[in-house]
Amino acid sequence: MENTVRNKQVILRDYIEGFPKESDLKVVTASNTTELKVKPGSMAVLVKNLYLSCDPYMGIRMREPNPSTLALIDAFVPGKPIAGFGVSKVIDSDDPVFEKGDYVWGLVDWEEYSTIHPIGIFKIDININVPLSYYTGILGMIGLTAYGGFFEICSPKKGETVFISAASGAVGQLVGQFAKLMGCYVVGSAGSKQKVDILLNKFGFDDAFNYKEEPDLDAALKRCLPQGIDIYFENVGGKMLDAVLMNMKDNGRIAVCGMISQYHLKANERIQNLPFVIVKKIKMQGFVCFDFLNSFPKFLEFVLPCIKERKLIYVEDIVEGLENGPAALVGLFHGQNVGKQVLKVARE
Amino acid sequence: MENTVRNKQVILRDYIEGFPKESDLKVVTASNTTELKVKPGSMAVLVKNLYLSCDPYMGIRMREPNPSTLALIDAFVPGKPIAGFGVSKVIDSDDPVFEKGDYVWGLVDWEEYSTIHPIGIFKIDININVPLSYYTGILGMIGLTAYGGFFEICSPKKGETVFISAASGAVGQLVGQFAKLMGCYVVGSAGSKQKVDILLNKFGFDDAFNYKEEPDLDAALKRCLPQGIDIYFENVGGKMLDAVLMNMKDNGRIAVCGMISQYHLKANERIQNLPFVIVKKIKMQGFVCFDFLNSFPKFLEFVLPCIKERKLIYVEDIVEGLENGPAALVGLFHGQNVGKQVLKVARE
Numbered sequence: 001m002e003n004t005v006r007n008k009q010v011i012l013r014d015y016i017e018g019f020p021k022e023s024d025l026k027v028v029t030a031s032n033t034t035e036l037k038v039k040p041g042s043m044a045v046l047v048k049n050l051y052l053s054c055d056p057y058m059g060i061r062m063r064e065p066n067p068s069t070l071a072l073i074d075a076f077v078p079g080k081p082i083a084g085f086g087v088s089k090v091i092d093s094d095d096p097v098f099e100k101g102d103y104v105w106g107l108v109d110w111e112e113y114s115t116i117h118p119i120g121i122f123k124i125d126i127n128i129n130v131p132l133s134y135y136t137g138i139l140g141m142i143g144l145t146a147y148g149g150f151f152e153i154c155s156p157k158k159g160e161t162v163f164i165s166a167a168s169g170a171v172g173q174l175v176g177q178f179a180k181l182m183g184c185y186v187v188g189s190a191g192s193k194q195k196v197d198i199l200l201n202k203f204g205f206d207d208a209f210n211y212k213e214e215p216d217l218d219a220a221l222k223r224c225l226p227q228g229i230d231i232y233f234e235n236v237g238g239k240m241l242d243a244v245l246m247n248m249k250d251n252g253r254i255a256v257c258g259m260i261s262q263y264h265l266k267a268n269e270r271i272q273n274l275p276f277v278i279v280k281k282i283k284m285q286g287f288v289c290f291d292f293l294n295s296f297p298k299f300l301e302f303v304l305p306c307i308k309e310r311k312l313i314y315v316e317d318i319v320e321g322l323e324n325g326p327a328a329l330v331g332l333f334h335g336q337n338v339g340k341q342v343l344k345v346a347r348e
Numbered sequence: 349m350e351n352t353v354r355n356k357q358v359i360l361r362d363y364i365e366g367f368p369k370e371s372d373l374k375v376v377t378a379s380n381t382t383e384l385k386v387k388p389g390s391m392a393v394l395v396k397n398l399y400l401s402c403d404p405y406m407g408i409r410m411r412e413p414n415p416s417t418l419a420l421i422d423a424f425v426p427g428k429p430i431a432g433f434g435v436s437k438v439i440d441s442d443d444p445v446f447e448k449g450d451y452v453w454g455l456v457d458w459e460e461y462s463t464i465h466p467i468g469i470f471k472i473d474i475n476i477n478v479p480l481s482y483y484t485g486i487l488g489m490i491g492l493t494a495y496g497g498f499f500e501i502c503s504p505k506k507g508e509t510v511f512i513s514a515a516s517g518a519v520g521q522l523v524g525q526f527a528k529l530m531g532c533y534v535v536g537s538a539g540s541k542q543k544v545d546i547l548l549n550k551f552g553f554d555d556a557f558n559y560k561e562e563p564d565l566d567a568a569l570k571r572c573l574p575q576g577i578d579i580y581f582e583n584v585g586g587k588m589l590d591a592v593l594m595n596m597k598d599n600g601r602i603a604v605c606g607m608i609s610q611y612h613l614k615a616n617e618r619i620q621n622l623p624f625v626i627v628k629k630i631k632m633q634g635f636v637c638f639d640f641l642n643s644f645p646k647f648l649e650f651v652l653p654c655i656k657e658r659k660l661i662y663v664e665d666i667v668e669g670l671e672n673g674p675a676a677l678v679g680l681f682h683g684q685n686v687g688k689q690v691l692k693v694a695r696e
Contacts, residue, residue, distance in 0.1 A: 285629075
């Protein structure tokens, strides 16, 4: 390997309004070279990024911070690289915890090489024989989101009915399979015939529909779930939520994981069926994966055997090359991904 | 007392559309006389109704049942008396559990005399020296609603901020005082200067505002609760809920007790700030008092000493005479009551 590189990065041009577009991001190559070494005494770690995770919440981070709008974590900074969860290989380290050749996962900037002070960076045990890219998803925050959101927020019971929107996405596919493992009746919605086929034939959902071909979402839900919905795992918001509220059973639970349909509208769609929350005694709860960090070891104990025994199937949509990162990220907001969207930056 | 009476009743004329009006109800006196005796062997109890409770959910029961609209319990039947919680005196009884002279509370029809088969009817211990009317409210389902909704749904902690809408109403006044007893900072909204005065000077709220005089509810909340809201006790729905969602703190809790502003609109007002449920990790939960029936003894153990030691103040708005029942009930939907609306049917 060369000792110096011209680092390539994906930069946010400026704060966005409306939906993220490819042109809001720019792939740049540094004019200066960077030495592939960390300074002695710096306690830093130099990593080569291998996989980057594309997630809907990143779109929110592309907007100007404003106390009256939504903000989960800090906004990205215009002119600087965007960031997210990634899997990386340690090239050089001045931190005694990490050594050259280690694989790690955690928050990194979208670039080929990053010099990091490893807070919130976890070492990967390569004896666990799974694709490294899984640490951007099923074995990382995505998996924990699905696990905590479903088991801790929804308290599922065998035989209950579960409905999942954006069901073929990163989180949805896992929740659906967790629910099947629990003995629930599981229905999902997705935005194409191909995705519906995957739900039915790959993930083992009991029923599924393409929301784009349903003129009446209420009717679609009543067709697939005539007895009503015990648990709704909410990923989209808007019209789907309004239709679901009418179809919830008494004491139903709604885990609000995301509302991707709402993040980039000028004004949020307005929901009219909230009074059902009273009459159906519905619990509706928002959460983020960090709420469940204490459950991470328990989650791994549950999920690793499921992967090994092929009780869980995990579909990734892997795009190669940092220069294709903007298209991969933006594609999420148009439902172009099938499964977890991952950007492969470099060969292992 | 005479041995026969011509019973007077409040009848629902027909299913309503829109807001309940006085003319939707009719006070009628039976043309036949009723003997003030129960048939031997009937196991029935004849009661004279003393106090009847006027509650917002009764408006929902005046509408035609329809699976796609809101329905907590069965609709009233046109041509028959409406019903609700009441306090009554036993006149005659063929049920060994009750005897002449007992006082009871529970669900009764709106009429002077009722022959009932006492399921869900509770004997009143007259050694507990409180006004009998309290069993229509603070010592009945209203008290249990406030207690369960606040303590069990909201898990309050000392020092947290609590906001209550319709705060001078039957449930709101109790929740506010419970929250003060917990050491919370308590703010309420109500619909008149008089009600705001009561909140501040009688119930000991820390702050309060008249929502009818606030052109911008968001600004009113930010003025009274600049640090945000930990707990919202929801009684009204609509615009107030939308403003509150923007002002919730992380991990906030919303107990959805009622949405009186929404029950009689042609279409519910639409809420646009639900995505805050995710980013603020809000729990929002609907409930009805029956969810907490197991907690009733614990509730009485808590509330009775509070009443005796005057740590709790309870304001009732008592209207006298069955013929004034329609106006009292309908007045609820226009905020005309100050405190718990009670109809006094007869002297004890």
